[in-house]
Amino acid sequence: MEKPVIILGAKGIAHPALEIFNSHNVIVYGFLDEDASLHQKEINHVSVLGSTEDDGFLKLIGKKCEAFVAVDDPTYRKYLVKLLNERRKMQPINAVHKTAYISTDAAIGHGNFINGKVSLGAGASVGSHCIFHSGAVLEHLVEVGDYVQVGAGSIINSGVKIGEGAFIGSGAIIVSGVKIGKNARVGAGSLVIADVEEDTTVFGNPAKKLD
Template identity: 30%
Template sequence: MEKVIIIGAGGHGRVVIDAALSNSQLEIIGFLDDGEVEVILGIVKLGKILDIEKFKKYKFHIAIGNNNFRERLSNEIGVESLITIVHSTAYISRDSEIGRGCYIGAGSIINSKSKLGNNVIVNTGSIIEHDCVLEDCSHLSYRVLLGSGTIIKETVYIEMGEIIKREEIIERV
């Protein structure tokens, strides 16, 4: 069983903790956050985000929606210390590749030969069709549909409900 500490206790952090609890291969040790929340679904706050150094023997999942902040924390922690969390109702094709530190939300679908970099967020009900690429620290809000062959560049955020047509390349503006 993999022991993990969640970083972040905002809305996305609560969703990630709930998803992690649906995975029998994970043991959540607690969470780190700079806010006032002390307990989420029975999981207790261990300290502030700056306290990461005290917990280096554990794996981490950065449950923060802000792509640039997530990228910065990932660089600080080191990608080898990150763990991907997949909700039990998500579907991931056997021939897709998922990087470290990703979150795959409830009801999401990742189809054949798609590739996710590190620290990618695929929120609730999003569909990634075949042969898509989501680069590091990109973020799909809920119910996003990516047509086949789409490329989402590093740190790009796609808003909820958006439909991206086939073979588009979406870059930061």
């Protein structure tokens, strides 16, 4: 990667994303964030330049700069990805930590955040704009949709399918072959031994639906 990067968002995963790009000797030109109170402040010596919709900076993306969307909230993340797709005709790049392991035949889309010690096993398939926190393990043949977030230390066993927009809390374990529905939520530390329906929240050991 030769072009510098503009990071959209200056909170949440923005700081570790900066660290990832720094570790690959990729220049981060600056951050853009909707929160005006952050403008002109610095994160590890890199400035928050202005708003995420500032055309003065956005026009650099796709020409002189790449972009990465560092926003935890899936709704706002989707909005910013759509903005880049429509106004700049480009996809955000991936931010992959040096210590992450990605199998040679795993497939990943665009704009994913893959932090340190994450492991993607053989034949795993990951969509776009997902967030994988430190130490998450996805075994072989796992399938992950777009905009999924997997918490630190979670273990996703072989053959699991996770639908778009699902959230897996830190330290959760999903046993082999389970299906996690679209926009479902799995609480931190839960053990999931059965399928989870769309838009459902489960928690516990074994995980049960919350009313």
